[in-house]
Amino acid sequence: MDAKLPCILRAERPTGGVGLSKQGQADEHLLAAVGQGDQAAFTELVNRHQAWAWRIAFCFLGQTQSAEDVVQEAFLRLLRAAPRFIPKAAFRTYFYRIITRLCLDQARKKHPIYTDCLPDASDPAPDPASLIMHREMSSAVRAALDKLPANQRIAVVLRYYEDLDYRSIAEAMQISPKAVESLLSRARNRLRTLLPVWNQIFDAY
């Protein structure tokens, strides 16, 4: 990249020899382009990955603002690391690791978690019984997840809500697959004691 060119022209020069369109480019190529100052590449990465990044953060934290803070910081960390990114691992694995670390850092701050999914007791509007039951189940799940230790909770989120295998979870959490198995085993036993009634009620709905 010619450093003498003005910024606007630097930004518009095609990177990787693929042309100006970013939609067909692999995530790893886009991240390399971000490291070279390509704004469009960063925009494309944000558009592609903000939804699932948000899902992980919200499932783990249960609070909208905190989840948004985590997602925002995750993309900023990606931006800072882009110049040094070496595509040894897939982009997703790399980004899972960033988000996982931020979620665990947030949990370590030991802020009280104000969940957004609690039913509004003051709402006078009558709901169908199934909708009430659905909301109560959601609240119960939220409360049970919040009672898990942070590392068990993130393992559950990555397994149940991202459908990652043990190897991917291990890479995201930077532990061994055996450690992941142990975390999920303990988490499941704990959740079973926290959600005993719903086993039977769920069968009815």
Add this chain to the structure above:
Amino acid sequence: MAGCLAYRKRFSAFLDGELPPKKRAALEDHLAACASCRRALAALKDLGPILERLEVPEPPAGLGVRIMAEARRSASDRRLKHNVRRWPAAVPDWPWAFKALGSAAILFLMLSFGVFVSTKGWLPGYSDDRKSISSTAGSAAEGLEWFAPGPPGSLVSGYLAMAGQSVSAGGPHP
């Protein structure tokens, strides 16, 4: 029961399809013979559909826009000197010709308005014509009729007297 504990430790990996084939076969053989372990496994298996009932809202509207805005704000971060500082300025993506034309049009309108106003004499004090000054002073003096006369010897009465003299004499004298 001690044997069951060893098998139950593998329930999680079994449910996730992560057990090696030999261990999986051994566990399945045990489950076929142990009702207690079958019940324990079923309770864990039901967790999946229950956990899926967690309500997860869509990402907040404008999340991507705020991420980009924060990325721009962080351009002062020296760690970003190789990337964000190369981004183009956040201006509308108009061709430069339209920008130049727009600026010229605004400048032309401002100059035209200035010329128009000066020819119409709307700006008092911008003309050397004493008559226009005196007429302005006269207008101001006429406006003073709305004020009550001040007490004798006061600044107000003096000014009113002067204004009366300038109207009758045709203009203030330096």
